Amino acid sequence: MITLPTNRDENWRYANLRPLTRARPEAVDPAAAATTAVSLPAPVAGFERWVFVDGRFARHLSTPSADSCATLLHAREAGRAFDEMLDAAIATEGVDFALARLNGTRGDEVLHIAPADGAEAALELTFVASAPASLGSSYPRVQVHAGRGARLRIIERHVSEGPLESFVNAAVDVALRADATLDHCRLQICADTSSIFDTLVAHVGERASYRLRNVVLGGLASRSTQLVRLAGRGARCELTVASIAHGTQAHDVFAEIEHAAPETVTRELYRGIATGRGKLGFNGKMVVAQSAPGADSEQSLKTLLNGTGAEASVRPQLEIYTDRVRAVHGATTGKLDDQMLFYMLSRGLDRREAQALLQWAFIEDAVSRLDCGPLREEVERLVAAQLHDVSHLDGLLSRP
Numbered sequence: 001m002i003t004l005p006t007n008r009d010e011n012w013r014y015a016n017l018r019p020l021t022r023a024r025p026e027a028v029d030p031a032a033a034a035t036t037a038v039s040l041p042a043p044v045a046g047f048e049r050w051v052f053v054d055g056r057f058a059r060h061l062s063t064p065s066a067d068s069c070a071t072l073l074h075a076r077e078a079g080r081a082f083d084e085m086l087d088a089a090i091a092t093e094g095v096d097f098a099l100a101r102l103n104g105t106r107g108d109e110v111l112h113i114a115p116a117d118g119a120e121a122a123l124e125l126t127f128v129a130s131a132p133a134s135l136g137s138s139y140p141r142v143q144v145h146a147g148r149g150a151r152l153r154i155i156e157r158h159v160s161e162g163p164l165e166s167f168v169n170a171a172v173d174v175a176l177r178a179d180a181t182l183d184h185c186r187l188q189i190c191a192d193t194s195s196i197f198d199t200l201v202a203h204v205g206e207r208a209s210y211r212l213r214n215v216v217l218g219g220l221a222s223r224s225t226q227l228v229r230l231a232g233r234g235a236r237c238e239l240t241v242a243s244i245a246h247g248t249q250a251h252d253v254f255a256e257i258e259h260a261a262p263e264t265v266t267r268e269l270y271r272g273i274a275t276g277r278g279k280l281g282f283n284g285k286m287v288v289a290q291s292a293p294g295a296d297s298e299q300s301l302k303t304l305l306n307g308t309g310a311e312a313s314v315r316p317q318l319e320i321y322t323d324r325v326r327a328v329h330g331a332t333t334g335k336l337d338d339q340m341l342f343y344m345l346s347r348g349l350d351r352r353e354a355q356a357l358l359q360w361a362f363i364e365d366a367v368s369r370l371d372c373g374p375l376r377e378e379v380e381r382l383v384a385a386q387l388h389d390v391s392h393l394d395g396l397l398s399r400p
Contacts, residue, residue, distance in 0.1 A: 002102050005095045012095075014281030014313050016221035016250035019133070019195035023167040027106050028054040028136040038128055038161050044374050047124040047155060054131050055138040056109055069115040070123060075108050075141070096225050096254065100199035103171040107139030113154070117147035117177075124155045129166035129190060140170040146180040146208075153183045155375055158198075160191035160218070167195050174202035174210065178232060181209045183371055189382060190218040192249065199225045206232030206261070213370050215379050216243040216251050217386055226255040230264035230292075241270045242366035242379075244386045245278030245310075252281035259288040259295040259325075266297040270314065271366040273359055277309035285317040288325050295322070299329035304362050306336060306355065356387050 004020055005012040038061060043049050048068055051061035057072055064070065115121045127140045146152050160166060168190065176182055190196050196219045204210050216222055228237050237257055245251045257266050272280040280303055288295045303312035316329040336358050344354035363383055370376040 002098050002105070003095065004098050004102075009095050011254045011283060012223075014279070015223040015252040016279070019167060019221050020197075023133055023195070024136045025102070025106060026136045027108070027139055028131040030056055038130065040126060040128070041157065041159070041378065044124050044155060044372065047122045047153070049124045049126065050111060051126045051128065052109075052111075052140055053128045055107055055127070055140050057111075058128075069119065069121045070111055070113045073110045073112045075104065075110055096227070097199055097201075099169050099197050099225070100171045100201070103139045103141055103169050103199070106137070107141045107171075110141045110143055112143050112145075113152070114145040115147055115150040115152050118149045119147065120151040122153040124157070126157045126159065127168070127170065128159055128161050129164065129168050129194060129196075130161040131166060132164050133167040133195070138166065138168045140168065142172045144172070144174045144182065146176045146182055148177040149179040150177070151181050153372070154185070155372065156184065156186045158188045158190055158196060158218075160194050163191045163193055165193045165195075166191070168197065170196070170198040172198065172200040174200070176202070176204050176208040176210060178206040179208060180205065181211075183211045185213045185215075185370055185372060185375055187215045187375070187379060188218055188222060190222075192218060192220055192247065194219050195221040197223045200227070202228040202237075204228065204230050204232065204235040204237060207234040208232060209236045209238075211238045211371070212240070214239075214241040214253070215367065215370075216241065216253070217382055219249065219251070221250050223252045224254070226253070228255075228257045230257065230259050230266070231261055233261045234263050235261060236265040237267075239266070239268045240366050240369045241272075241282065242363055242383075243270075243272040243280060244275070244363065244383065245272070245280050246275045246386060248277050250279040250281075254283045254285070256285040256287065257297070259286070259292040259297065261292055263294040264292055264296070268297070268299045268301075269366055269369070270301040271363050272303040272312060272314075273363055274303065274305050274307065274310035274312050276307045278307065279310075280312040282314045283317065284315070286319070286327065286329075288318075288320045288322060288327070290321040293322050293324035296326045297328070299331075301329075301331040302362075303333045304336065304359065305333065306359065359387050360384070
């Protein structure tokens, strides 16, 4: 039996776990899934599209390429394949990976992405939650195994079909061989009544680079657990998170990056805005092993509160077991700058417009790091809508 996390567990203190106690663990029956009339975001040019509805592949909504490096596997086959890759066992123990284990026992379809040595590929993965939690849970699962020197781009979207109280438990496993590069953009815009939990485990090989961009805007309750192991000399991870919690939303992220080899590099940036009674949590844990001399890590964690009931907790953690290391970290939580707001008001802007512009400048620090132009424009428009001032921000939006 799998023991689920509670708020008594240190890394889950700020997550909204009430949906876990109410969710039906059974996977959504395929007959209950909405396989037609599903609304999808516009496709991104140059990316093959894979669409999943309630965790199952929707072939009629997808446009995979004829020579795609992605294949569908049964969960049993995928488990064996990934165990043979590198060190997938890093996610086999501990309460932090309980939901990933639950995903492995309940889900039945896995998207396996494996570009060959030196290959290039671009995939857009869209996961649609269409069934209410009363009919079961959705278990999306992705495994990535990039060959030596491969260049891979992945856009991973999680969306809802209508304002449903759906429950999603997603799992992503990544293994990068030497000199491989993965640009991974994750966009979570599920309905404000839904709950979504995800677990990501990554192994980064020698001189490989993992650029992970997260944008969290949807869900009444969302929690992302991310463990990245820099296993090879010169491995690099760039982690960026942008999150906006409004109303009564609660967004929580736990990210642990382990420097296990020499000369490994991490750059971590978090920007979050909580409005109304929204709650944000980010726990960034850096571990530098004794086997990682010359490691270099930077953390910049900032949250902005704009509401009398808004809450935020950002916690940088460092565990260093070698003297030859560079580690820089900083965390701040505050409200809108009164002096800057006064300056903008004195220049003729009304208060609502000035507040929107200040919040935009704050969150754009993270959003601007999205490498895909069309996706960045899409995200910027979603952010502007979240700030309730699209008209004031329209002139600032990027163009492809």
